[in-house]
Amino acid sequence: MLRSLSCLFTVLFSCAVQAECTDISPQQQAELPDDVTIGSISYRRNNVFDLTEKGTFWLHRFANYSHIITKEPTVQDDLLFLQGAALNLQELEETERLLRNRAYIRDAAISVSQYCPQSNSVNVLVETWDNWSLLPKIDFSSEGGETDYSIGIADDNLLGSGNQLQLDYAKDSERTGYLLSFASPNIFGTHWNALTRYADNSDGESYHFTLTRPFYRLSSPWAFSLDLEKNKEEISDYLLGDEINLYDRELKWFESYVGFKLAQRANHIHRLNIGFTLNDTNFQQTELTVYDLPPERNLSAIWLEYQLLVSDYRKLFNINQFNRVEDINLGWQARLRLGRLQSWLGADDAGWQLDTELAKVWQLNNDIFLLGNSRYQALWLSGVNQHLFSNQLQLVYQLNNNSSAVGIVNAEFGRQLFQDEALYLGGDTGLRAFPLYYQRGDSRIVATAEYRYFTDWSILQLLDVGFAGFADAGRSWGAKQDFDSNIDDGVLFGVGGGIRLLSSHSSRGTMIHIDLTHPFSDNPKLDAWQWRVTAKKRF
Missing domain, CATH: 2.40.160.50 (membrane protein fhac: a member of the omp85/tpsb transporter family)
Incomplete structure (x- = not known):
C-alpha cells in the first residue's frame, strides 16, 4: 500500500514538474526574459541515413549499422555554453557554425525547446546529423x-x-x-x-x-x-x-x-x-x-x-x-x-x-x-x-x-x-x-x-x-x-x-x-x- 502511494506521488510530482515547462517555437525565443538561464541541455544525435525516407535499402541500413555515431562527449566538447549559464542566443548560433564546420557532422541545429517560467530557465536541444566518415x-x-x-x-x-x-x-x-x-x-x-x-x-x-x-x-x-x-x-x-x-x-x-x-x-x-x-x-x-x-x-x-x-x-x-x-x-x-x-x-x-x-x-x-x-x-x-x-x-x-x-x-x-x-x-x-x-x-x-x-x-x-x-x-x-x-x-x-x-x-x-x-x-x-x-x- 505504501509502495503504491509512493509510486503515485512520484508520477504526480513528475507530471507537475513537466507542466511547469512549455514548448516554444523559434520565433518565441526572442521574447524570452533577459535573465533566463539554461536549465538543461539534451542531445539528439542522428545517424548517417534517415531510414524512414523513401528509397532506403540494405546499403543504407548497413551504413548506419556499421557507423559509430559521434559520441555525446565529442559534441559536448564543442559547446560554447554551459548548463546553468545565462542564455545567449548568439552563442547557440555560433556553436551551430562550429559543429557544422566539423567534417564528420553534416548539419547541426541548436534550439530552445522549452521554457520553464517557475525557474526562469530553458531546455536547450542540440541536434546533429552525422556524415559517413x-x-x-x-x-x-x-x-x-x-x-x-x-x-x-x-x-x-x-x-x-x-x-x-x-x-x-x-x-x-x-x-x-x-x-x-x-x-x-x-x-x-x-x-x-x-x-x-x-x-x-x-x-x-x-x-x-x-x-x-x-x-x-x-x-x-x-x-x-x-x-x-x-x-x-x-x-x-x-x-x-x-x-x-x-x-x-x-x-x-x-x-x-x-x-x-x-x-x-x-x-x-x-x-x-x-x-x-x-x-x-x-x-x-x-x-x-x-x-x-x-x-x-x-x-x-x-x-x-x-x-x-x-x-x-x-x-x-x-x-x-x-x-x-x-x-x-x-x-x-x-x-x-x-x-x-x-x-x-x-x-x-x-x-x-x-x-x-x-x-x-x-x-x-x-x-x-x-x-x-x-x-x-x-x-x-x-x-x-x-x-x-x-x-x-x-x-x-x-x-x-x-x-x-x-x-x-x-x-x-x-x-x-x-x-x-x-x-x-x-x-x-x-x-x-x-x-x-x-x-x-x-x-x-x-x-x-x-x-x-x-x-x-x-x-x-x-x-x-x-x-x-x-x-x-x-x-x-x-x-x-x-x-x-x-x-x-x-x-x-x-x-x-x-x-x-x-x-x-x-x-x-x-x-x-x-x-x-x-x-x-x-x-x-x-x-x-x-x-x-x-x-x-x-x-
Whole structure:
C-alpha cells in the first residue's frame, strides 16, 4: 500500500514538474526574459541515413549499422555554453557554425525547446546529423592529359571521437608517395587541435606537425600556434603543359605565434598576433635539370599581425555548394602582417615583409551576392623588390531555387616572383579546357561565366546531382624565363559543360566534376573536345 502511494506521488510530482515547462517555437525565443538561464541541455544525435525516407535499402541500413555515431562527449566538447549559464542566443548560433564546420557532422541545429517560467530557465536541444566518415579512399581525376589518383583509407571520426586517421598511396602530376596522418580538432575538449603528418614520396620525405589553440570563438581572449614542417619535393618547369625542367626543393619551416583580443565592440573584434617564422628554402640539381637553379633563400623574420573581424554570419544556400547550409560572414574581415627579416634567425639579409588581406560579402538584394577578396604581399631586401597583388570577385545571381548565374574574375599581378613560385594557368586554375601548367608568368587573369542548375535528384541517396555550363578566358604573362613559345601566348578561351555529383553524406564533402570541354587554340596537340574528371570542394 505504501509502495503504491509512493509510486503515485512520484508520477504526480513528475507530471507537475513537466507542466511547469512549455514548448516554444523559434520565433518565441526572442521574447524570452533577459535573465533566463539554461536549465538543461539534451542531445539528439542522428545517424548517417534517415531510414524512414523513401528509397532506403540494405546499403543504407548497413551504413548506419556499421557507423559509430559521434559520441555525446565529442559534441559536448564543442559547446560554447554551459548548463546553468545565462542564455545567449548568439552563442547557440555560433556553436551551430562550429559543429557544422566539423567534417564528420553534416548539419547541426541548436534550439530552445522549452521554457520553464517557475525557474526562469530553458531546455536547450542540440541536434546533429552525422556524415559517413570511414572511407575507403579512392580519388581519381583526369584533366589536361594528367591522371591523378589516391588509394587508401581514412576515418574522419575515429570511434566517434572526432579524431582523424589517414593512410594512403597517391600519385599526382608531380609525385607518388605514401602518407600517414593523425589529427585531433579538439583535444580533450580544451579547444587545442593538433596535426601530425608523415609522407614518403618519390621525391623525398616530408613531415608536418601543428599544435594550435585558435580563436575558436568570437570572444576568445587569446590564441597560440606552433607549426613545424620539413618538405622535400621535385619542382617542374612547364611549357604548354609539358615538363621541360626538373629540380629538387627542400623547405624547412617553423612558425610560432601568440595572439590576443585587443577589443570587442558589439560585433567588431580586434586582435593582435605576435610571432616569428623560420623559412629556409634550398635547391638541388637532378639528372633532369636543364636550366640554372633558383637562388637559395632564407626569409626568417619576426612579425606583428593585426586582425579585424566584423561578425555578420548568415545561413545561405547555393553559393559555393548546393543542397547544404553555408555559413557565410557578410561582415568585413581584414588582416595586416608586417615582418622584419632577422640575420640572427638565419635570414640572408635584412629586409621587410608585408602581407595584408581584405574580404567582404555583399548581399546586393534578396537574390544577388557579391564576394570579394583582395590580398597584397611584398618583400623588400637587397636586390629584391617583390610584389603580388591578388583579387577575386564572384557574383552570384540566384535566378530561382534551382538555378544560378555566376561570374568570377581572378586577377593576380606580380613582380620579381621567385622562379619556383611562378603563376601557371591551366585546368586547375580556372581555365578548364586547357592542360595543367599551360601558361606561365608573374601575372595572370581568369574570368568565368557559369550557369548552374541544382536538382533534387539523388543517386541512391549517396550523390546529389547538379549541372553546369561555362565559358572561361584567361592569360598568364610576364615571367622572366629561359624558355618560351609563340603558341597560345595570348588570351586563351574555352567552353564546356558537365555534371556535378556531390557526395552528400560523406565527411569529405567531395564534389565530382565530369566535364566535356573545348579549347579555342592554335596548338595542334590539343583535342577539339575532351573529357575532364576532377574532385573539388566547390561547385
